[in-house]
Amino acid sequence: MLELITAIEDSGFATWVRESPSIFAYTAILSLHAIGLAIVAGLSGVVALRLLGFAPAIPLAPATKLFPLMYAGFWINAASGLALLAANPSGMLANSMFFVKLGFVAAAVSIMRVIRGRVLGDPELVRTGNAPSLAKGLAAASLFCWLGAIGAGRLTAYPYLLQGLFSS
């Protein structure tokens, strides 16, 4: 396992991502990661807020067309995230917040899938435009998980903050 991590870290690609002065290396990948975040969390957040009663004039059935865009945002971040992980696997894999973030992302995407399949496919909901309390619960959970993913992602850059928290 440790050998594999070292091999990835020493690979040409990982070295390029980490050390190249080119704008298309680390900084471009980091920018893509922020753009993907805005797309997937932003659109999921708007759908969740709509289910919670915000902007009720927006019809839910045609809004499902947004889901391919959300998935595009997700895949941009899966790819850019893997490249960033390859650049620093020993650091990230030792970072507990990284795994908390992955957990939140997995939960948020799963909730998104349930909302797409069960909630937005419900003919009663499509007819009245009014989300039942279960759908509202899922929407609130979706918002919570995306906030958790963003927060934990940010904290991966501040490992000492958490160490301070747990040691004091």
Place this chain on the structure above:
Amino acid sequence: METLAELLSIDAVSSFVSDGSWVWPFCEFLHFVGMALLLGAIGFLDVRLLGFAKGVPIASLSKLIPLGVAGFALNAATGFVFVAGNPVGGPADYLGNLSFQLKMLLILLAGINLLVFHWAGISRTAEAVPAGGDAPRAAKIVAAASLVLWVGVIVFGRLIMYNDTLLYALGL
């Protein structure tokens, strides 16, 4: 520029940032949340104007603009904390940073773009388009410009901390 840097050197803000090590990362967290809110809300309107999810009436999306403005307000406030409270180099470090300058320029252009959408009557003709209808060409141009500008804001925002990379790419 120097006067602006002095004007922004607010002791209360910088001591607020350096006294609590949580302040900076928490503001960064909020800055990302505001970004997602802004892009999610304005981006939804933009892609509909460009022809995505045509079943959604354009008028129904006008409620999203205040949501986008709320995201922007959150980011203006947290962004102010970064500039005024910058523990290394103070506000001058940001004001002299090319990536930051370009980010501010793109935000200004995105703001003008939104005002054109509202005050040139483009939003009115677009909102009259029924579900399933195609937005007028002027609205599509505004929408495309909005998407390009906000994505540019994200890119140059990310580049602030890696400004050397931009200078290297530009041969400066």
